Amino acid sequence: MNERSTNPPVARFTLFALGLLFLSASAGWGQDFAWVASLKQATLSITPRGEALVEESRPLHLRPGTNRVRFTGPDVNLEPGSLRLSMPRSDDYQLVESNSVRGDNARTWVIDSSRKTRITARVSYELNRVRRWDEYRVELHPDASHFDFVQRVFLTNHSGRGFDRVWIGLGHGYWVPRPWPSGQAKKLFTYRVNEVPFERVYRYKAGGDAASSESHSSPEVTYQFANTNAYFLGDIPLPGGMVRLYEPSPSGETVFVGEDEMSPRQRGDSVVLTVGRTEDLKVDRQETFRERFNIRRDRSGNLELYDRRVGLEYRIQNFRSDTSVLRIRETITGEWDLVESNHDSRRPDHDTLVLPLRLGPKESARVRVEYVQRHLQP
């Protein structure tokens, strides 16, 4: 139990409001205080980075002459420099001064009014210690070709400012009215898209400077889709967060089958989620030969540069009972050219050779590749 949460949120809210009411009507401040009525509406917008902006609408009764409005929240952890008062544009009144005291969560606004009037003013300020954490739940369909995509947002409010009812905004038009006492954590279900198609691709990564003559490992399981209309997504940019995958078992139970971190995805961005490894698709990679040629030496006979011819063989066995899409990604450093391959290949970037394969149930394949690396230094 912490200090803040022992303080009842309504009591704190009351103090906050009383600060407004009492101080504004206080005789100690003379006769020039405006009468501030209670909160009409509050909105709280929270960005994925946890920036929380409150805007309160409060009726304001102005008298002819100079009016003062004091706003204070002694227990509230707000950004003092962010306090701002805005009023409907009018020639009848004018905000002439804004005063604050260093270290005090209070601000006094001085308003000159030419007549008695009642307006709705807006007070905005940034709250500290409001946190946001985005997560996604992906629920695979039994046909294993579509999933439902659900965004969940966790929020905590340790600002000291509790709300009886506040419109919580999480971006891109999502606003929901909720009570939110200070100290409470909350999970909201914000965005759901059903029947998202996806491609399941197994990815086997090998090569690089530390490549050994042989390697055996299980390919990664990846789920690939995009934040576009083609996937029934693309309405909004997706904030980054943890993605957890669930799959129904044959008996109907929901089973968690892995997770990945998704970086923020703009509209049109592709998404690749790696959730685990498959043990039923085996890749045995062997470097069958490695030969130097075109050797260049200096006048003293020291080896300066050489070229290298390398042979690779992948033996793949699909023990699965369905067709599997496998992409072998071989990292090859330096200058190199593909000499020969008994299979389709592509080179998406300078350092990567990709061999896409499609293996039927229980099918096996043997892929051979030969490439030449040039101008290697000993």
Next chain:
Amino acid sequence: MNSSRHRWCSKGPLAPGGCLVLLSLLGVLLLPAIGAASVEFSRLSRPDDLRLTVYQSADLTLVTEHRRVNLEAGKNRVRFRWQTPSVDPSSVSLNLDAGGGSVRVLEQTFPPGATRESVWVLEADQAGRVPLTIHYFLAGINVDLSYWGTLIQNGFEIRLQGRADLQNQTEQEFERAGVTVLVGEIQLLEDLAQRLDRWREFQSPGRNDEAISRDTGRGSYERARAVMQKSVAADAPSAGAVRALTDYWLLDLGSGVRLDSRSTTSRWFLPSRTVDVKSRYRVHTGTQRGTKQYLLFTNKPGPRGDTSPLPEGSLRLRYRDSQGRLTPRGTSQLEYTSPGETVQLELPVTRGLRSESIIKDRSHQNFEFDERGNRTGHDVVTVRRTRLENTRNRPITVNLHHHFEDQYWRLEEATTPYERVNYREVAFTRRLDPGEVETVTLVIRQFEGSRRDSS
């Protein structure tokens, strides 16, 4: 209590603003009276069905509870509490089952200061009893899969049985639970202790972290792990059914499983299955040395045509002779074996093959020199002789693997045909009759220095 005040203000005859005006006029004397109001929660039934999915590759269990709740028309609060600190609060979620279509989950809250409690706000169109499912992740239930393998029929067959030992290191007891084990390597970006840390950091105001950690946190979870004392041997039969997910497998350990706190419960996951085995020897020479014996068998479909993998686990091997006497043969590690895949089970002790590998001759040839007369390269010619003797009373197959340090070599002569495994390894396969002796001779030329240019 906070929620109660909140409810009173929002549901009362006065609008929130009016409520505050009233409070400001009547002063603080009214506040305790407000606090006396109580929150009404819709009552959750006890679990109709409880399922535990235990992950073999991680300290993680997914708990699924099927319950029912009586809801009034309108907004309802449903409170769920758990007993053990090793539950990840962020994972606690509620799904409405079929029939709950007129009910919506508005939000889920975690009351301030309550570390083992979550409250959902549900909105129902009409009153009624609604089925729902609650999921959460739990740490502290681990599964250890192991096999018992008995060689029979003079070693030509092996009878396999698989056992799952479920260790419940939590403070919670589970009764009449359906237990499945997920076989396969799922990706977890953080373990449950890290998740709990992250949740506490997220939920704490930022200055009382230490106190919260002492109260409910990782410390107590670690203590729970350390005090496991009781071990219950419950060799109860179980269903042993295996079901396939897209990339993983579920071993069904049956329903009605009782997991006492800090105890171990055992269930069979692989009913007794007898398969043909072959013995295979592998002799390594060169940069790797040693002789190993393997048992080869194929993970074929079971008697009912059911296909399932053999999950990774230790295998206690025994031998039952023709007299029916049982002798131990040590413990091996069985790697994950897909349906239809052939297993190579390395045996702890090699019997039946005597092997000896010696360098019979070594010479240096083809020296090269630079202009100043310094030696720049040469060849090393090695004659390696490996003697293989079958000491068993049946034919055996031997794979002889010779390993090189690098790619600068040439096999100039070999008494038997060979296969090039990769650029640093060649393999010979020989079949030896009972008592047969065979010598494999290799003449290897290795290139050093500038002689590598011509290799």
